[in-house]
Amino acid sequence: MERIFHTPEGVRDIYNGECSQKRKVQERIHRVFHQYGYEDIETPTFEYFEVFSREVGTIPSRELYKFFDREGNTLVLRPDFTPSVSRACATYFSPDQEPVSLCYTGNTFINNSSYRGRLKETTQMGVERIGDESADADAELLAMTVECLLAAGLTEFQISVGQVDYFKSLLKEAELNAEAEERLRSLISQKNAFGVEEFVEEQKLKEGIAKAFVEIPQMFGSTEVLEKARKLTNNARALEAVARLREIYEILKIYGYEKYVSFDFGMLSKYQYYTGIIFQAYTYGTGEPMIKGGRYNGLMKHFGKPAASIGFAIEVDNLLLALSSQKIISEKEEKRSVIQYGPADRTEAIAKAQKLRAEGHSVALRLKKEAR
Known part of the structure; x- marks a missing residue:
């Protein structure tokens, strides 16, 4: 039998200058976390399956790395840090009495089909603010996102901000079945305006709600998009979602970071636990987002301690790819x-x-x- 010494598909070795640069970038980002008062936490590389089950709203079960312990319990390599940190927070903290601010660094594992260079093991750094439902917390995490990217060395980037509650409130009003909801979600995520038009005609939706769904894929840009979203509906919950985005934007102006932010009502995450704002950070040189985040007010309830929460995760490998593409080198390394x-x-x-x-x-x- 031939001995195999190369790495499996979807994982790789990182060494020499690339490894050194990765460490430096992580140190800079970690410094930003601490400057905002976040405390470090480490969670296990694998957890019980229930932490990432369908009820939690994380990735599909088929994309999890699953195995069994000696007692026959199903274990999972973590695909996502947010459920792990939420479980730990419910176990050791009391977010109902005092907001909890935690930060982490580690690897995640997703058993998907490797394509376009996408890895199955990636490094993430992130923060979770648990027990704080304020717009100030939303704005703070967006400000941290800006500062992390600046600390890494980027100067040209954009943070696209969406609002899950806006879409969900319109879905509820439309009274679609689960299959139709999933199809509509997919069409909007793909920015397929023609597909959405066909969909609303098939479903025979009321004119007002149909017009809103057709417009959503094209509702991205600066603050004028907020006004457009407000005029599209009389749904009270949807209007609250728009007002929330306006409030967050005004707070960001105090930080001085509003120029980095745009809005996209067609942004819909595959993670079903998001409930309010969601956001992604992009730059040129990589087609994938460097940072993903959002509000998940219902997730902590799954672990027995309901608490409003928000967080983000930095895809360190995507960030390094962007830095490399833009020929941005972190501090000049001293030769040995x-x-x-x-x-x-x-x-x-x-x-x-x-x-x-x-x-x-x-x-x-x-x-x-x-x-x-």
Whole structure:
């Protein structure tokens, strides 16, 4: 049998300069987390299946890496940090008494079909603000998103902000069945305006709600989109969603980061636990978002401690791809010094290396090979 030493499909080794740059970028982002008062948490690489079940609203079961422990319990490699952090928060904290601010770094695992270079194991860094339902919390996470990208070295990027409650309120008004809802969600996510037109004609929806659905795929841009969304419906919950976005935008202006934000009412996440704003950060050089986030006010209820929550996750590998495409290099790395020595010079060489290391330099000791 042939021995296999290369990596499986969908995973890879990271080494040399790329690994060093990844560490530097992570350190910069981690510093931003701490500057905003977030505390570190580590959750297990694998959890019980129930933490990521369909009821939670995470990715489909077929895309999970599943296995069994000795007692026959189904375990899962985490595909997503938010349910894990929420479970831990429900176990160890009291978000109903005081908001909890947690940050994390680690790898996630999704058993999907690898295409376009998409990996099955990726590194994520993120934050979760649990027990805070305010628009100020929403704006704070958007401000943190901006600062994380600036800290990484990017200067040209855009954060697209959507509102799940706007779409969900119109869905409820339309009274569609589950299959029709899923089809409509897919069409809107693909920005397929013609497909949506055909759909509303097939479903024979009322004129007002039909017009709103047809317009949603094209409702993206700056603040004028908010006014358009407001005029499209009289649905009270939908209007509250628009007002919430307006309030968040006004708070972002105080931070001075409003120029990085645009709005997209057709943004719909595959994660069903989102309930309010959702957002994604993009730049040129990569077609995938570098950061994904949103509000998930119903998730903590699944773990026994209902609490309004919001968070985001940085796809570190996508961020590094963008930095590489834009030829942005983090701090210039100091070259490693090498001291070669023979047995007779050992004491002097070690003393010199220790002195340089104490001064913060990188020094490698190399024993000279004896000539044969």
